[in-house]
Amino acid sequence: MHEFTVPSPTMSTEIATASPLLSLGAQAKRTMLGDRLFSLKLNFPRTAAEGCAFSQLRKRESDGTTVISLQQCDNVAPDKNAGPPAVPWYHKPGVMGLWMGNLDFTPKHVGPLEYEITAPIGRGTGQQATMQYARTRVNLVVRDPALPRQAIILDPLPACTASQLRIVSLSPIISTPLKTLRAYDATNISPQACSLAGVPAMRGLDDKGDYQPFLPLACPNCENELFMPRPNGRIDLSQGEMAHLLAGAIGKETGYCISTPKLQLRLDRDASLIEPGNTRPLPEEIALSATVPLEAPDCVSIDVSAWRKGHYDGDPLNLHQAKLAQANEPASIASIPSECNRPELLAHGMPYRIDGTHDPEYELSLEQHEFVRDEPIPLYLWTNNSSNHSIELGSCTEPAYLKAGGFVLYDAYGHRVLNKRQIASDKQCKADPSGYYNPLMCTVSVSFSLPAHTCVSSRIDLTKDYELPPGEYIISTRDPGDTGSCPRRGDKPFKPNPATDIGFKVLQP
Numbered sequence: 034m035h036e037f038t039v040p041s042p043t044m045s046t047e048i049a050t051a052s053p054l055l056s057l058g059a060q061a062k063r064t065m066l067g068d069r070l071f072s073l074k075l076n077f078p079r080t081a082a083e084g085c086a087f088s089q090l091r092k093r094e095s096d097g098t099t100v101i102s103l104q105q106c107d108n109v110a111p112d113k114n115a116g117p118p119a120v121p122w123y124h125k126p127g128v129m130g131l132w133m134g135n136l137d138f139t140p141k142h143v144g145p146l147e148y149e150i151t152a153p154i155g156r157g158t159g160q161q162a163t164m165q166y167a168r169t170r171v172n173l174v175v176r177d178p179a180l181p182r183q184a185i186i187l188d189p190l191p192a193c194t195a196s197q198l199r200i201v202s203l204s205p206i207i208s209t210p211l212k213t214l215r216a217y218d219a220t221n222i223s224p225q226a227c228s229l230a231g232v233p234a235m236r237g238l239d240d241k242g243d244y245q246p247f248l249p250l251a252c253p254n255c256e257n258e259l260f261m262p263r264p265n266g267r268i269d270l271s272q273g274e275m276a277h278l279l280a281g282a283i284g285k286e287t288g289y290c291i292s293t294p295k296l297q298l299r300l301d302r303d304a305s306l307i308e309p310g311n312t313r314p315l316p317e318e319i320a321l322s323a324t325v326p327l328e329a330p331d332c333v334s335i336d337v338s339a340w341r342k343g344h345y346d347g348d349p350l351n352l353h354q355a356k357l358a359q360a361n362e363p364a365s366i367a368s369i370p371s372e373c374n375r376p377e378l379l380a381h382g383m384p385y386r387i388d389g390t391h392d393p394e395y396e397l398s399l400e401q402h403e404f405v406r407d408e409p410i411p412l413y414l415w416t417n418n419s420s421n422h423s424i425e426l427g428s429c430t431e432p433a434y435l436k437a438g439g440f441v442l443y444d445a446y447g448h449r450v451l452n453k454r455q456i457a458s459d460k461q462c463k464a465d466p467s468g469y470y471n472p473l474m475c476t477v478s479v480s481f482s483l484p485a486h487t488c489v490s491s492r493i494d495l496t497k498d499y500e501l502p503p504g505e506y507i508i509s510t511r512d513p514g515d516t517g518s519c520p521r522r523g524d525k526p527f528k529p530n531p532a533t534d535i536g537f538k539v540l541q542p
Contacts, residue, residue, distance in 0.1 A: 052154055054078045055150070056169055057170060057171045061334030064140065064146070067178065071132075075150060088103065088153060090102040091149040095145050143175045143176060143542040144174070146175045147170055147171070150170070176542065178252065180234060181502050181503040184450045184501060186451065189228060189448070190226055200298075205328070208328065213327065213328060214259045214281045216277055217278055217325050221274055224272050232339045233299055235299075253339075254339045257334075259279075261351040262339065264444075266445040266504050274342075277345040278338045279349060375488070382399045384398045384415050393419075396510075398413045402537045403538045403540060404539050410495040411492050412508070415488060415490045416488070418483045418487050423484050427480045441509045448526065449520060452498045453500070466519045507534050507536050508535040509533075
């Protein structure tokens with residue numbers, strides 16, 4: 034508009050970076066992407082600048098995007114002859130709820146998030162007193178509320194239905210006005226085996242079973258102070274076998290919240306599967322819907338874990354599981370060949386030998402063992418010639434086959450994860466598992482000579498060959514020998530060997 038003007042910026046020397054008169058807070062340390070009910074609470078002093086709780090609201094997101102909202106607060110000393118101001122000059126505290134959805138200030142990206150307020154806190158002394166300002170900020174983390182999908186595995190069991198499961202709510206582990214933690218056990222009561230997978234969708238219900246629309250978005254299988262994330266994978270349940278999940282709620286203060294006495298947990302049959310070539314889930318069909326007690330306030334942050342196999346183990350922080358993992362770690366990897374024991378190669382992680390390879394010998398390694406969903410997962414293939422003579426290799430021979438499938442990927446529960454090529458040929462494999470053969474296509478072969486006593490490495494991006502949603506995975510270096518044919522199930526479930534197999538995690542953003 035033609036009459037719009039931007040006020041002159043306040044000099045930084047005029048702004049107090051910390052003042053007891055001004056504070057900005059949030060109900061939780063994180064917020065969820067797309068949560069239009071997300072709000073901040075501003076405590077401020079009411080000054081002669083009527084209706085001006087703040088002069089500047091700033092949002093800075095993880096990618097550096099910064100948005101600023103300005104209010105043109107009165108910066109002119111009051112006229113003593115104009116009568117008393119609408120708001121006293123002395124400091125009278127006030128509280129304002131800043132609803133980010135209404136202000137169009139909700140975050141657009143996952144990751145670190147910072148909100149900052151600059152606000153008037155009073156006037157100085159003297160006849161031409163100017164407004165004094167202070168600044169306060171709050172730092173949060175933005176999480177993705179999308180339920181983690183499931184990797185495509187070999188011959189999955191059908192999803193458990195409501196008639197197959199008995200879900201029992203255990204006594205509250207924690208129950209205070211500000212913290213609630215509960216566990217829920219699910220038992221397969223049918224003679225047919227079925228599977229539970231992933232994180233259920235959640236809705237808050239009142240005592241009458243009606244939906245409560247103002248419940249904040251839940252964080253699926255997120256790390257929090259009540260419990261650690263569980264493996265996201267398919268859990269096979271035979272008759273009488275159990276799995277459990279956790280639901281937790283955390284708040285900072287009480288006073289204006291109403292209770293959420295119940296939760297409705299819902300799993301959609303195979304809706305979390307990844308369809309090849311499509312990022313959208315398959316059509317939904319309700320497989321499980323259960324109502325369980327919660328008894329938590331509705332203005333808190335809520336977290337729901339993935340299912341974990343077995344009865345609730347009394348270990349919400351996975352302390353026992355962490356000790357077992359440390360105990361299973363090999364004290365030392367088998368001695369590294371002298372040709373590969375170089376800093377520039379060891380920067381790619383400790384090598385694990387691929388079973389049965391020699392002249393040359395092949396190893397695999399990972400630089401790190403935790404990744405965020407959708408980011409590249411580099412796996413390194415080492416080629417070591419420890420002989421006294423050079424070896425001729427071609428890009429269409431053994432290295433290419435090893436890169437494409439000289440290892441096998443399993444999920445946390447021992448199911449073989451299919452790569453994109455195997456997913457595409459799955460129907461043909463099921464029609465004729467013994468006769469089908471799909472050789473790797475190689476249009477250009479580049480030959481090269483690997484000198485004696487030489488070790489080199491090349492990079493493989495696992496995300497180009499596999500769809501890997503959040504979860505825990507194991508790379509087996511025990512080559513099954515079915516690179517060009519239908520994948521074999523092998524032992525079920527797969528039993529990892531820490532001395533020969535590499536584990537890694539994909540985390541929810």
